[in-house]
């Protein structure tokens with residue numbers, strides 16, 4: 001039986017062409033700044049997002065965590081959505097690595113407003129309160145079911161940050177998915193942010209890597225923090241080459257993933273044991289099961305049918321489309337969702 005893995009877009013395997021690009025990549029010692037492929041990837045991402053410099057990182061967690069460490073000091077506070085990856089899924093890193101507290105906003109499927117940010121900012125003259133230092137936006141928002149942000153609202157948040165001396169970071173693990181929906185380019189998305197983390201190993205299908213981009217001083221500091229964290233890689237160009245290949249070949253196809261996710265969402269909504277499906281905007285489908293349904297057991301039953309989904313909280317499941325889900329895999333998944341257990 002063919003397993004259709006819808007748990008995450010991180011499960012993709014590098015294609016043969018991507019592997020060839022990796023094998024052929026010119027490499028050097030990146031800690032000495034001498035890896036031509038890493039340098040090319042960093043220059044490319046910085047150029048796309050309109051920033052001065054960039055840094056290749058082992059993971060999205062690393063690039064987010066470096067950004068927080070550079071923007072904030074121990075005792076500062078980071079403002080983000082309550083479902084933000086930087087808060088929920090980075091091993092407590094925001095608190096442990098940067099010594100920061102978090103102000104959690106209840107957004108609309110991961111998207112909060114400039115007004116909410118303004119209300120969360122502490123009075124800097126009040127010594128009882130942590131110093132508000134950084135706002136972090138996640139686009140697309142994973143726990144929001146792949147929801148996408150309105151760039152105008154981000155500009156309003158930028159204005160609030162400017163008024164209060166806060167930095168603004170974008171966790172763009174799936175920014176290319178979000179841009180495929182709103183049609184705005186990376187220069188437009190980079191503009192309001194001080195730093196952007198872009199993942200290559202999610203929807204773009206590279207095996208490893210994220211790139212952090214920002215101004216020269218910010219990246220120089222992030223490079224130091226990466227080094228002291230043990231994240232300085234040597235002949236990393238083979239990995240960077242996969243990212244370059246993904247930027248050339250795997251961006252245009254993202255809307256196909258989004259269309260397939262829409263079909264999966266509709267099939268899920270048609271099941272009596274599914275209570276609610278979040279609106280599907282990108283490649284992520286998040287559904288709440290009928291009250292009382294054990295999500296672990298529900299997912300286990302689908303696994304027996306060859307369909308792998310992720311438990312996404314009590315009574316919640318997540319399905320994600322990606323490079324490894326083609327039309328025949330989609331048909332198999334749709335068939336199982338429509339018919340199994342009915």
Ligand SMILES: Cc1ncc(COP(=O)(O)O)c(C=O)c1O
Nearest residue numbers: 059060061062085138142171173
């Ligand atoms: C929104 C978001 N940010 C950051 C990350 C972290 O990426 P990584 O798994 O490469 O550390 C993820 C991972 O899935 C994510 O979904």
